Amino acid sequence: MTIDPVALATLAAVVREGTFERAAARLHVTPSAVSQRVKALETGIGQVVVSRTKPVTPTAAGEVLLRLAHHWDLLVHEALGELVPQEGQVGRPLVPVVVNADSLATWILPALARAQDELGISLDVIREDEQHASALVRSGAALAAVTSDPTPVAGCRLTTLGSLRYVAACTPAFKRRWLPDGARAADLDRAPLVRFDRKDLLQHRAARRWVRRDIDPPTTFVPSSREFAEAVRLGVGWAMVPVAWAEQGLGDGTLVTVARRPHLSVDLHWLAWKLPSRVLAGLGRCVSEEAGRALSRA
Incomplete structure (x- = not known):
């Protein structure tokens, strides 16, 4: 049994674009050909x-082939780069990477910009919660990810980056109205979140660390880091x-801490496939070096 690389690339386009029609437009062929x-x-x-x-979703078999498609595309690009070393003769590979919203908004973009410039790549940055990022690498949807899950993934390398620190904050008026006595369980159940x-x-x-149980408050969802x-x-x-965003407000009094132990750290890791790839090695180096400057020690 053989697998056609063109069919692999088509599968990747279908999953990335979400429909056969959009994949056809991306590949400049007809939907029937796709x-x-x-x-x-x-x-x-x-x-x-x-x-x-x-949108179209891969099956379990499709995830295996999707992973192969991304690996194939990257390794073929690097082989062609060695065979045709003249700049501009080989296209830029698209490297899918999973990053959580807060890392995108606070520290990782300089690393991604540097990697793109040094390695001659384009990045498909997939925003996903840090607790769920590993699943996208495991499924083949991405080649690497920033994740908070320390569980090893077969065939991947897991590197500790550091900790992103958070602080529980609100306005002084909010605290006076909803949490006048601090983080009590009954108040946390009714204080808007x-x-x-x-x-x-x-x-x-x-909250579970403060009151030793789950809370169920009224909640507003704001799916954008800065607007959050x-x-x-x-x-x-x-x-x-x-913490980087809260420091000024905590310093000038426009924000206050919610509880006596307001800080929480999220340990972050870099998860990437173990491929003989100059691109993945360089991308990991850029991310690790920037994390060393921006994150706390895990």
Whole structure:
């Protein structure tokens, strides 16, 4: 049994774009050609590789092939770069990387910019909660990720980056109204909370440490890091905010801490496939060096 590299690239485009039609436009072929390539791939391995939903999602077999597609694309690019070393003769590979929203907003962009410039790549940055990032690498959707999950992944290298520190903060007026006696369980159940999205459990982790049980407060979801911090500053609710963003407000009195133990650190790791790849090695180096400057020691 052989696997056609063109069919692999087509599968990756279908999953990335979400539909056969958008994948066809990206590849400059007809939707029928895309469908035929995917069908040929399925016939060749005897398994369905994508669920025909909107958006299209890979099956378990599709995830294996998607991982192979990303690995193949990167390694072929590097081989061509050695064979045709003249600058501009080989296209820039698209490297999918998973990064959580707070890392994107606070420290990692200089590392990604440097890696793109030094390595001659383009980056497909996938925003995902740090607790769920490893699954996207494992599934083949990404080649590397910033993750808070220390669990090893077969075939991958896990490198500790450091800790991103958060502080539980709110406005003075909010605290007087909702938490006048600090972080008591009954008050935390009724005090409005700000969360990034439904995967964001950082506030609940902090509250559980304070009151030894889960809380169930009214919640506002703000799925953008800077606007999330602005919502806290405007008194929408209390939340765990990156220390770098809260320092000025805590210093000038426009923000106060919610509890006596307001800080919480999230240990971050770099998870990347073990490939003989100059690009992945260079990307990991750039990220690790920037993390060494920006993050606390894990």
